[in-house]
Amino acid sequence: MEEIKNTGRKDLLDYWWQNHPGPVMVVDQSLEVLSANPDAQKLISSLEEEDHRLLINKLPVVRAIQSQITIKDTLVSHKHYHFRGTLVPFPVSKCLVLLHDIGREMDLERKIQEANQELDDIVETSADGIVTVDGEGKILRINRAYEEIVGIKADEFIGRPVVSIKEEGYLDDLVSLHVLRDLKAKTLYFNVNGKEVLLTGRPVFNEEGKLIRIIANIRDMSELNKLKEKLKDMNSLTDRYKEELKKLQETELYVNYVAKSSVMKEVQDLAYKAARVNSNVLICGESGTGKEFTAKLIHKHSERADAPFLAINCSVFPPALVESELFGYEGGSFTGADKKGKVGLLEAANQGTVFLDEVAEMPLEIQVKLLRALEENKIRRVGGNREIPIDIRWIFATNQDLRSKVSSGEFREDLYYRLNVIEVMLPPLRERKEDIPLLANHFLDYFNSTRQLSDEMVQQLIKYSWPGNIRELRNVIERLVVLDQKLDFENDLSTSTRGGGLPNQEQYSRKTLQEIMDQHEKEVISEAYRKYGSTRKTAEKLGVSQPTVVRKLQKFKCKK
Numbered sequence: 001m002e003e004i005k006n007t008g009r010k011d012l013l014d015y016w017w018q019n020h021p022g023p024v025m026v027v028d029q030s031l032e033v034l035s036a037n038p039d040a041q042k043l044i045s046s047l048e049e050e051d052h053r054l055l056i057n058k059l060p061v062v063r064a065i066q067s068q069i070t071i072k073d074t075l076v077s078h079k080h081y082h083f084r085g086t087l088v089p090f091p092v093s094k095c096l097v098l099l100h101d102i103g104r105e106m107d108l109e110r111k112i113q114e115a116n117q118e119l120d121d122i123v124e125t126s127a128d129g130i131v132t133v134d135g136e137g138k139i140l141r142i143n144r145a146y147e148e149i150v151g152i153k154a155d156e157f158i159g160r161p162v163v164s165i166k167e168e169g170y171l172d173d174l175v176s177l178h179v180l181r182d183l184k185a186k187t188l189y190f191n192v193n194g195k196e197v198l199l200t201g202r203p204v205f206n207e208e209g210k211l212i213r214i215i216a217n218i219r220d221m222s223e224l225n226k227l228k229e230k231l232k233d234m235n236s237l238t239d240r241y242k243e244e245l246k247k248l249q250e251t252e253l254y255v256n257y258v259a260k261s262s263v264m265k266e267v268q269d270l271a272y273k274a275a276r277v278n279s280n281v282l283i284c285g286e287s288g289t290g291k292e293f294t295a296k297l298i299h300k301h302s303e304r305a306d307a308p309f310l311a312i313n314c315s316v317f318p319p320a321l322v323e324s325e326l327f328g329y330e331g332g333s334f335t336g337a338d339k340k341g342k343v344g345l346l347e348a349a350n351q352g353t354v355f356l357d358e359v360a361e362m363p364l365e366i367q368v369k370l371l372r373a374l375e376e377n378k379i380r381r382v383g384g385n386r387e388i389p390i391d392i393r394w395i396f397a398t399n400q401d402l403r404s405k406v407s408s409g410e411f412r413e414d415l416y417y418r419l420n421v422i423e424v425m426l427p428p429l430r431e432r433k434e435d436i437p438l439l440a441n442h443f444l445d446y447f448n449s450t451r452q453l454s455d456e457m458v459q460q461l462i463k464y465s466w467p468g469n470i471r472e473l474r475n476v477i478e479r480l481v482v483l484d485q486k487l488d489f490e491n492d493l494s495t496s497t498r499g500g501g502l503p504n505q506e507q508y509s510r511k512t513l514q515e516i517m518d519q520h521e522k523e524v525i526s527e528a529y530r531k532y533g534s535t536r537k538t539a540e541k542l543g544v545s546q547p548t549v550v551r552k553l554q555k556f557k558c559k560k
Contacts, residue, residue, distance in 0.1 A: 023083075023099040026090075029065050031056050034094065043081075043099075054078055059097060064089045075102075082106050129218035133162045133176045135211040149218055151193060175201035179214045189221075196221045257290075257297070258442045261432040267294070267424060274422045275301035280374070282419055283397040285426030288469030291397040294424060295355040304393055308352030312345055315361040322366055329382035346379055346390060353393040359419070360400040360411060371415045394419065429466040429473065436461050439470060443477035479524050482542060518556075525549065526558040 017024065023040035025033050033056065036044060044052045055078040064071045064087040071087040076099075083099040090096065123130055129146030133139055139162050142154035150170050157165060162176045171192065178186040179201040188199040201216035257268050274281050275298045283291045292311055299309045317325055328344030346354060356362075362370065373379050374394065378387045396419045405411035429436065437458050444451070453461075466472055528538045535553070539546040552558075 020098070022101060023097075025056075025097045025099075027056060027059075027061050027095050027097055029062060029093045031061060040099075051078065055081065056097075059085055059087065061087060061095045061097065065093055065095050126217075127219075131162070131176070131216050131218075133180075133214040133216065135213065137162050137176070137180050140213070146218060149192065149195065149197065149220055173199075174216075175199040176214050176216045179203050179216070180211075183211060192218075257293075258438050259432065259435045260438060261434050263427050263432055264435060267426060268297075270422070270424055271297050272301055274298050274424065277422075278302075278393055279421040280419050281395045281422045281424060282402075283395065283424045283426065284402075285397075285399065286428050286469055287399050288471030289426040289428060290470055291399075291426060292355060292357060294426065295353070295395045295397065298395060299353040299355075299393070302353070302393065304351065304353050308349045309355065310345060310349040310352065311355040311357060313357045315358040322363060323369065324382045326366070327369060327379050327381055330384040341381065341384075344379070344381065346373065346392065347381075347388060349392060350390050351392075353395060355395045355397065357397045358399070359396045360398045360402060360405055364410070364412065367412045367415050371412065371418060374415075374418050396420075429469045433462050436466075436473070439473055440477055443474050444481065447478055447481045475520060479520070479527075482524055482528060521552070522556040522558065525552045525556060529553060529558055 017037050020037055020039070023043045024037040025040045026035045027033055031053070033040075033044065033052075047055065055076065058076045058078065060071055060074060068089045068091070070089065071085075074085045074087065076083050076085055080103070082101070082103045084102050085100070086098045088096040088098070123141070123143050126143060126145055129149045130141075130143045131139060131146050132141045139158050139160055142152070142158060144154075146152075147154055150165070152165065152170050162174060165171055166174050166177070172190060173188055175186050175188050178188075183203055185200070185202045187201075190197065190199075198219045198221050199216065200219075201214055203211055204213040204215065206212050257264055259265070259268070271294055281295075281298060283294050285291055295311070296309060299305065312326070314322070324342070324344070326344050326346055328342050328347055331341040369379070373390065373392075377391065378389055380387060402411055402416055402420070406413045406416050429439075437453070440453055440458070440461055444453070461473070468475070524542070525538070528542055529535070529549070532538050532541060535546050535549045539549040542549070
């Protein structure tokens with residue numbers, strides 16, 4: 001019976017020795033390995049003799065044998081091996097060493113630490129304020145953005161009930177309190193320290209359905225709301241451009257200059273030559289000299305005459321939105337953007353001609369993208385990675401000295417030379433006085449007047465300096481036609497040339513375009529009302545409705 005028992009114990013020990021998961025060794029006091037199970041043999045064979053000796057030397061074998069005390073959970077590492085060991089001493093100066101490979105555990109722990117650090121970085125760098133609360137309403141964490149928006153210090157509130165933020169007057173209401181009470185997500189919107197803020201709170205439950213945490217965030221909506229309003233305005237502006245583009249496609253453009261001066265004949269010849277090629281054109285000249293008209297003439301006589309002609313004034317776009325309007329944007333590129341994205345003006349004018357007026361006003365950062373579009377014939381929407389090929393005829397215009405802008409660093413030199421392939425200089429009206437009678441009669445015909453200008457009137461027009469150029473001449477003729485049915489306007493023009501009706505250059509420089517237009521409109525309305533004596537007859541003569549005349553008289557406070 002005793003023999004059977006001993007045999008069973010030996011078999012059991014052999015089975016355990018052969019199948020124990022992990023290296024098992026018997027080591028003597030001199031650190032020699034006396035025996036090793038299969039896993040231990042694999043470990044020893046995978047190491048050089050010096051290496052496996054170093055691994056054994058790092059174990060407290062001698063201390064375990066001498067003290068005859070089992071040593072548990074001792075950690076030992078060598079090269080890429082990491083073990084947790086248990087040392088069991090024998091009375092005969094030997095020690096049983098059991099090793100558990102913890103390499104995977106250490107890798108997992110490292111990955112968990114890295115994930116936690118990444119989460120910490122995300123929370124701390126978030127533009128939204130974030131606060132976490134436990135199931136009892138105690139504050140666990142507050143990030144920097146929350147501190148800045150609400151105006152508190154995290155160290156003073158972590159560990160305290162979240163209601164203390166409200167009790168101390170930092171917030172009028174707390175989204176976390178609503179979540180604690182109702183056990184469901186909640187959103188609030190109100191004003192904090194002069195800022196419009198959005199507060200959102202969401203509950204987190206464990207597997208048993210118990211509330212264990214609340215995550216709440218606070219977002220400053222002030223800047224986003226401002227950008228949304230600007231975007232709304234720019235969408236309206238884009239719609240207006242599209243409508244103008246449609247009208248231009250449906251109507252015939254002028255095809256000739258009204259001029260007989262040699263300087264304008266040269267300009268016209270140069271414009272026709274530019275129309276026959278696809279080179280970039282830069283049109284220079286003072287305001288009102290006909291830069292857009294010249295661009296239309298080039299387009300009309302080019303191979304792209306049946307394609308779109310899009311005139312874009314670079315000075316009307318706010319700097320923050322000029323890029324998205326010109327190049328378009330992908331859906332979700334920024335807060336407030338259309339989820340479907342938007343086609344830019346340049347992409348909409350593909351195959352046609354783009355006239356960029358006031359190009360000197362374009363921001364430097366947009367000049368870079370424009371240069372790339374010119375060089376590569378490709379654009380990229382805001383927030384997009386896709387290159388969009390474009391085929392555009394480029395015409396630029398400015399009333400400023402671009403060379404000086406380049407010297408002062410306000411305009412890129414490489415862009416200047418890229419766009420200035422063919423330069424067309426439009427002279428001011430005062431330098432082509434022989435064209436004034438032709439232009440005046442042209443505008444008379446345009447406003448459906450059959451009368452002729454007297455020689456004296458022509459001389460008065462020629463003597464005037466015309467700081468507003470052709471645009472100013474057109475406005476004067478329109479006013480004289482509207483206000484005097486018989487074209488007996490000697491007194492009107494003589495008053496204008498003395499400074500009463502025609503604004504000089506100094507008057508222009510002190511006023512915005514809208515102010516100049518309002519002043520001109522006020523003079524026309526008030527003079528017609530004084531002349532014809534009633535709003536009905538004034539409306540009839542001006543070709544507008546009677547309510548329009550009444551509204552304008554009230555706006556400008558005009559009297560008879």
